[in-house]
Amino acid sequence: MGVLLFVEDPGDELAQQALSFARGIDPDVSAITISGDYAPAAWGQTLADQVAARAPQAVVAAGTERGNEVLAHAAAILDLPLSANTTAFAAGSPPTVTRMRWGGSLLEQALLHGATLLLTVAPHAVAADGAQVDAELVTASHHALAVAPTKRVGATSGGISLEDAKVVVSGGRGVGSAEGFAMIEELAALLGGAVGCSRAVTSAGWRPHTDQVGQTGTKVAPDIYIACGISGATQHMAGCKGAKKLLAINEDGEASIFAHADYGVIGNLHEVVPAIAAEIRKARGA
Amino acid sequence: MHICVCVKRVPLTGGKITLTDDERSLSTKHLGFTVSPHEECGVEEAVQIVEREGGSVTVLTLGPAAAEEQLRDMMAIGADRAIHLVSGDEEWDPQATAAAIVAAIGADEQPYDLILFGNESADSGNYQVPIRVAHALGMPSVTGIKAISFEGGRAVCEQEVAGGRDVYELPLPAVVSVKEGINLPRYPSVPGRLRAKRKPLEPSNPQRPAAQLEMVRLVLPPDSGKQVQVLGAGADAAPAVVAILGELGVL
Numbered sequence: 001m002g003v004l005l006f007v008e009d010p011g012d013e014l015a016q017q018a019l020s021f022a023r024g025i026d027p028d029v030s031a032i033t034i035s036g037d038y039a040p041a042a043w044g045q046t047l048a049d050q051v052a053a054r055a056p057q058a059v060v061a062a063g064t065e066r067g068n069e070v071l072a073h074a075a076a077i078l079d080l081p082l083s084a085n086t087t088a089f090a091a092g093s094p095p096t097v098t099r100m101r102w103g104g105s106l107l108e109q110a111l112l113h114g115a116t117l118l119l120t121v122a123p124h125a126v127a128a129d130g131a132q133v134d135a136e137l138v139t140a141s142h143h144a145l146a147v148a149p150t151k152r153v154g155a156t157s158g159g160i161s162l163e164d165a166k167v168v169v170s171g172g173r174g175v176g177s178a179e180g181f182a183m184i185e186e187l188a189a190l191l192g193g194a195v196g197c198s199r200a201v202t203s204a205g206w207r208p209h210t211d212q213v214g215q216t217g218t219k220v221a222p223d224i225y226i227a228c229g230i231s232g233a234t235q236h237m238a239g240c241k242g243a244k245k246l247l248a249i250n251e252d253g254e255a256s257i258f259a260h261a262d263y264g265v266i267g268n269l270h271e272v273v274p275a276i277a278a279e280i281r282k283a284r285g286a
Numbered sequence: 287m288h289i290c291v292c293v294k295r296v297p298l299t300g301g302k303i304t305l306t307d308d309e310r311s312l313s314t315k316h317l318g319f320t321v322s323p324h325e326e327c328g329v330e331e332a333v334q335i336v337e338r339e340g341g342s343v344t345v346l347t348l349g350p351a352a353a354e355e356q357l358r359d360m361m362a363i364g365a366d367r368a369i370h371l372v373s374g375d376e377e378w379d380p381q382a383t384a385a386a387i388v389a390a391i392g393a394d395e396q397p398y399d400l401i402l403f404g405n406e407s408a409d410s411g412n413y414q415v416p417i418r419v420a421h422a423l424g425m426p427s428v429t430g431i432k433a434i435s436f437e438g439g440r441a442v443c444e445q446e447v448a449g450g451r452d453v454y455e456l457p458l459p460a461v462v463s464v465k466e467g468i469n470l471p472r473y474p475s476v477p478g479r480l481r482a483k484r485k486p487l488e489p490s491n492p493q494r495p496a497a498q499l500e501m502v503r504l505v506l507p508p509d510s511g512k513q514v515q516v517l518g519a520g521a522d523a524a525p526a527v528v529a530i531l532g533e534l535g536v537l
Contacts, residue, residue: 038452068413072414073421075414098505101409107505107507111502146426147454151453152453153444193536205470209467217466233299233301259514261512262515264514265518265523267519272523284537
């Protein structure tokens with residue numbers, strides 16, 4: 001019995017959060033990591049083999065892209081249900097899990113059936129309890145359908161990445177055009193930040209998808225997120241809820257973005273954003 | 287290249303999610319519906335591949351009768367035919383969904399070189415249906431794909447990772463899950479919509495097995511409890527904004 005914890009990198013904060021979550025199910029946690037280069041189906045087979053050998057009560061991993069992918073392979077091989085991006089676990093027969101829907105804008109409570117419980121832990125749903133992950137290195141099993149990356153291409157642009165930026169200045173439909181983003185870029189540059197946008201903007205072709213913040217775009221966690229002409233759809237909020245502070249600039253004082261904002265300016269962004277840029281220059285004496 | 291794309295009908299949620307009284311679904315009285323974003327890109331990608339290489343695009347959904355609207359939309363942007371697994375109003379869990387898709391693909395007279403999915407559905411976000419389908423069909427699979435090309439009968443798929451793109455090469459037939467950003471889906475044209483009305487749509491009524499991941503109720507996450515501090519109106523608010531930026535140490 002006990003819990004089998006799969007980690008990719010034992011030092012990773014999300015792996016430590018997953019350990020903390022696993023201990024909430026059963027204090028007896030054994031962690032494994034898999035040797036060699038990433039190969040999703042082979043790693044899933046490895047995990048399935050470990051389940052067969054150890055007969056754990058539950059298998060837990062962080063709800064990262066790879067965590068979800070490897071557990072889905074194991075679940076398919078073992079024909080067991082899997083709860084992805086789980087935020088809470090309550091014992092019972094069967095136990096009840098709480099998991100994220102709509103990128104976390106909605107939660108689901110579900111009964112998790114299955115002889116072995118498979119679940120991934122939503123990032124930042126639980127705090128790491130300070131315990132280090134002591135993982136046993138396991139050799140990858142063979143799987144007939146295994147595929148693995150053959151090479152890595154392209155490097156990051158070298159600019160400030162959306163994920164890591166301390167300031168994100170983001171524009172929505174209210175910006176009105178691709179050209180309108182000049183003022184968003186100017187404010188981002190003045191603050192040493194990155195430019196983001198909403199899905200409406202990428203759908204209109206005004207900005208590349210790499211700039212999109214949201215459920216189907218990038219998840220950001222800046223010190224301040226400045227949302228300009230963004231209404232506050234759940235799709236967008238799923239990408240910026242990690243921001244420490246949110247400043248919303250919107251003409252419509254009833255826009256739902258204000259329900260998520262710490263600070264608000266009610267006004268036309270085409271007037272407000274340049275005025276803020278000018279004020280910053282003035283404050284810096286330039 | 288014969289391609290099957292699996293899609294899901296989801297509501298356009300807007301700014302606020304409201305639940306039905308039984309707390310088992312979203313109140314959609316005032317909402318429109320769409321194809322989940324990653325999957326819409328899957329259909330666009332399939333149409334572009336067939337425009338380049340020839341072949342056919344079949345779009346498949348497991349969803350309520352009303353999901354015909356989404357199948358017609360996808361045929362309007364270029365899919366050739368549709369398979370509709372009519373599900374009733376109860377939600378199917380990932381294992382049941384995958385099994386129904388596997389049965390439908392197995393029963394279809396058209397063999398496929400490529401089966402496309404969205405990386406995860408916008409609503410339930412289970413991250414597993416494509417992988418379950420791939421194992422059941424004995425096909426290799428990849429997820430999170432932002433570019434697909436073909437070389438010597440293999441699919442070359444690029445996945446965004448920190449520091450670049452990982453390239454996977456898969457023998458066909460294969461299952462590939464794509465992410466929004468792989469392309470910019472076209473809008474249906476009026477002639478496209480007219481053509482879509484005449485394209486074949488094949489409905490069937492599979493039986494829903496017992497759920498293994500059994501949804502009991504939906505819960506709205508706790509309110510942020512934030513009270514917005516209005517700094518002002520229009521350009522006059524700029525000094526107050528800059529003062530706040532100074533306090534936050536980002537000037």
